[in-house]
Amino acid sequence: MSATITRHRKRKKLKADINVVPYIDVMLVLLIIFMVTAPLLNLGVDVDLPQSRAKPMQQQKDPVIVSVDEEGRYFLKVEDGTNEQIDATSLKAKIAAIVRQNPDAPVFVAAPGVTEYQTVIDTMVLLQSAGAPRVALMTQPPSNAR
Template identity: 40%
Template sequence: MGASFDPRPHYHRSGFSRRHRAMSEINVTPFVDVMLVLLVVFMVAAPLLTVGVPIDLPRSDARPLPENTKPLNITIDKNGRIYLQDEEIALDSLVPRLKVIFENRQDDRIYVHGDKAVDYGTVIKVMGVMNAAGFSRVALVTDTEH
């Protein structure tokens, strides 16, 4: 009678360990997919995060801002005439009128409407006079593109 001794445990004979071994590889495909999606999202969103003064005159896709009070408008027509609301005003009397108006309207913004045919220097001169007087909340207004 002879006995044979198999040093391997019994479960090895059935092939259990060969079929159910732990996988030691990391699957990076889902990680790469998520990274590519995030890359595309950030590439699209990054240009929209830039801050600046909208000077794309005369048309833009921007929506109008909601206002609780009537906004303060300065309009420059194609002949270079300056209007405060609907009243024509000289450039040298613009700042004193704005100071009187802003005694009651502390945090309001001034909207500048410039005709696209007006000289760009005229618009800049009006904005420069207001800025030198301490009015820093000045915005250029554009028309919506159809």
């Protein structure tokens, strides 16, 4: 009978404890680090996209240029033609036809600097949904560039 009593006492003495003090220390250190670095991550930068000093790309074929103005109207220029105003549905159909005939035809988007960025992005998405594999942005070198 004494053996069964000692077994019960041993069972009662076994207790699994986790020491959480090191975890709390690590958590507080991380909290301080994030509190110090969070305000530094919100930096605003003024960006003027239309100007660039990039070197011109060498083209083997005449590019397709889609221009978009401040009001969101589309203009299409194919090869050495003139800019003709076009709606989004017709633009998508014409770009799809051009890409089917010539998959390597370069497609560029041109927009003045005052055009909303969202309008330019929407134009690029429209051209990609029409099947254009690569859509590039056109820029103009600054007037003081050499």
